[in-house]
Amino acid sequence: MKKFVADLHIHTCLSPCAELDMTPRRIINAAVDRGLDIIAITDHNSAENTGIAVKIGRERGITVLPSMEVTSYEEAHILALFGSMENIIKLQEIIYGSLSGVNDAKAFGYQLKVNEDDEILEFNDRLLIGATNLFVKDTVNIIRSLGGLAVASHIDRGSFSVLSQLGFIPDGVRFDALEISYNTEIRQAESIFSGYRHIPLITSSDAHHLDDIGRRTTSFFLEEASFDEIARAFNGEGQRRIELSNGVMG
Numbered sequence: 001m002k003k004f005v006a007d008l009h010i011h012t013c014l015s016p017c018a019e020l021d022m023t024p025r026r027i028i029n030a031a032v033d034r035g036l037d038i039i040a041i042t043d044h045n046s047a048e049n050t051g052i053a054v055k056i057g058r059e060r061g062i063t064v065l066p067s068m069e070v071t072s073y074e075e076a077h078i079l080a081l082f083g084s085m086e087n088i089i090k091l092q093e094i095i096y097g098s099l100s101g102v103n104d105a106k107a108f109g110y111q112l113k114v115n116e117d118d119e120i121l122e123f124n125d126r127l128l129i130g131a132t133n134l135f136v137k138d139t140v141n142i143i144r145s146l147g148g149l150a151v152a153s154h155i156d157r158g159s160f161s162v163l164s165q166l167g168f169i170p171d172g173v174r175f176d177a178l179e180i181s182y183n184t185e186i187r188q189a190e191s192i193f194s195g196y197r198h199i200p201l202i203t204s205s206d207a208h209h210l211d212d213i214g215r216r217t218t219s220f221f222l223e224e225a226s227f228d229e230i231a232r233a234f235n236g237e238g239q240r241r242i243e244l245s246n247g248v249m250g
């Protein structure tokens with residue numbers, strides 16, 4: 001098995017709360033500079049910048065998972081990790097159909113779809129910061145039925161997490177992994193969440209600024225840097241292992 005360093009939670013300039021210089025090109029430059037092998041592009045309720053990120057990633061020799069951070073009806077954030085554009089586009093159609101409202105760029109920030117030269121193609125005017133009308137249970141089922149991996153975002157945070165919004169992980173909801181944020185030290189998190197030891201833990205940066213990328217990483221010991229291999233690691237198949245680290249900068 002080989003070690004691959006991953007940061008599976010990065011927002012681009014499409015997320016209203018992210019810095020405008022978070023273009024796929026600059027994110028991938030930063031990720032390559034910091035020695036990351038795998039990243040996931042996880043904008044709020046949209047995947048419009050993932051296609052270009054996958055393309056640039058291929059050119060630069062880094063694996064980019066086209067992904068999304070979905071907001072459930074209960075305002076819990078859920079990472080949807082995918083291995084192909086085809087399936088993330090299907091998820092995007094469902095999410096767009098479940099999301100209402102128009103973005104107020106002055107209040108929440110601009111939502112930029114860009115090309116590989118960092119030029120603006122479109123201002124997305126959907127209320128991406130809003131909640132969908134999908135319950136946590138439905139969101140997880142949809143992600144998994146499309147062949148994606150469902151990860152409960154930043155479960156240690158006091159807001160916008162499955163645990164902060166519901167208090168527990170409901171029966172019958174099958175997350176592939178749970179994510180610990182930058183705010184909680186890893187050993188402490190492993191102890192706090194030891195009740196969920198049967199579900200793999202990961203940690204990621206939740207980057208909204210270029211400097212954030214890689215501040216938390218998860219090392220995967222896999223045969224190759226691919227979505228399928230990450231899925232097998234979450235399932236505990238073979239000798240695959242997952243190790244949390246304070247990040248390439250920490």
Ligand SMILES: [Zn+2]
Pocket residue numbers: 069077153154160
């Ligand atoms: Zn979040």
Ligand SMILES: [Zn+2]
Pocket residue numbers: 009011042069206
């Ligand atoms: Zn996020």
